Amino acid sequence: MKVRVRFAPSPTGPLHIGGARSALFNFLYARKMGGEFIVRFEDTDLERSRPEFEQEIIESLEWLGLSWDEGVKVGGPHEPYRQTERLDTYRERAEQLLATGWAYPCFCTEAELEEERNELLRRGEMPRYLGRCRHLSPEERRVKLADGIKPTIRFQVPRGRVYVVEDLVRGNVAFESDNVGDFIIMKSDGIPTYNFAVVVDDSLMGVTHVIRAEEHLSNTPRQLMLYEALGITPPQFAHVSLILGQDRQKMSKRHGATSVIQYRQRGYLPEALVNFLALLGWAPEGEEEILSLEEMIQAFSLDRVAKNPAVFDMDKLNWMNQQYLKGKSVTELKELLRPYIEEAGYSQWITSLGEARYELLVEAVRDYLVCLADIGEYLGVFASDLAIDVEAAEILQESGVIQVLELCRDRLPGPFPELEESKKFLKSLVKEAKLPAKKVYMPLRAALTGHTRGPELPYLISIWGREECRKRLNVALGWAKG
């Protein structure tokens, strides 16, 4: 049978980093097995679901390079792929469960349930639904209905049974049905709840493998019961452990950037994020950790998925991103960088440089970038007026510095020397000054940039050109003399 997997986010927020990994694992498994990957929206939470989030999730998936064969946006044989558009389907199945006695209407109000919960809590017992409406007579039901009470539909959980989840990453996990209270499958407004809708959709869509986060493991027995009641063979399950923050708690907003879009905004490359995420909970056989999507597909296997939770390590992501940044050509970087330059407010300045000098600039800073948004920081050095920091000030006060700066100012080639020319110029300067190289370069750097560290001098000179350098040298000279 052809493998069919799915990613079914609820559009109640942007695509979470954990969701992205679930999507990735599903994608990898589908591609590896020559199967199909479905994306659908579970938007039964009317309060929190928003179309904007659907759009954002789709864009995030596309940005990551995870394409799907069927589902939202692309369509397919099991349309629609949005749960609120499938309400009739759920109603039919609910009727079926009602008719076969697997489910019953429940007329308890929220207030009553709340009271029951508090009472149980007060007695030190576990809060759960006691089954008050389980055995209402047809008469009683008719009366309640006549009173205008809109019932929910509850699933009647079998007593004394054991349900075993056969999990591809965890092995067999057993749950006793007595620990599960009768749960709602249809809300009073006619919207199905998650556990019900997911079962109906997965079965109707022919999903063969459910790969999802571990937080769903405890829900699985409920789903198994539903499969049983519906007379459907359940799919295979694979529960992947959670991604934790530094404090070992489930990743949440408190931990900083948790959505894919935030990483995109910061200038992480999709290849890097995908590669990093893949290694969180999965390890390929070899020692190579930098893998293309294609290589990941080849190497992917569910039995190499780890059972233990993984802490999100920003340091490693940063390193990973640098690796991918290094793999980019200057031409590619020039384009990738543009939106971030714009964001940092340096678009005009970059345009004024012209393509050749922009390229030089990219070459000069590329090794410093952890992510694309860092460009703003480095551009500051180039585009802002000279501001001398403490360390640079100390250098400028050393003896002989004034002579070096003046010599440089007077000999500067121009108007815009090529990189090689700048290098030659600097060497000749050292020779003429008859000083150790460092005694020439450090003061120059301090005077030109106002800092003691930064991009290489030849780049600075070639990018700024003679006039800008002279201007800066004069400012620094004025400062050093004054």
Next chain:
RNA sequence: GGCCCCAUGGUCAAGCGGUUAAGACACCGGCCUUUCACGCCGGUAACAGGGGUUCGAAUCCCCUUGGGGUCACCA
């Protein structure tokens, strides 16, 4: 709290009864270098604890401890 999952360096992890217990990130040191990075070389650092099983346990079983998840008219 009940139920369930998990447990190898600071982090990600390999390991699936016999290894000097890989590798990567981070960290530290050295080299390179006109600075800072980059790069290269090297180093510190782990089987949570206790019982078993076995000739032999990181690997299998049990308990303890620790962490996490789940118990909604959220998904």
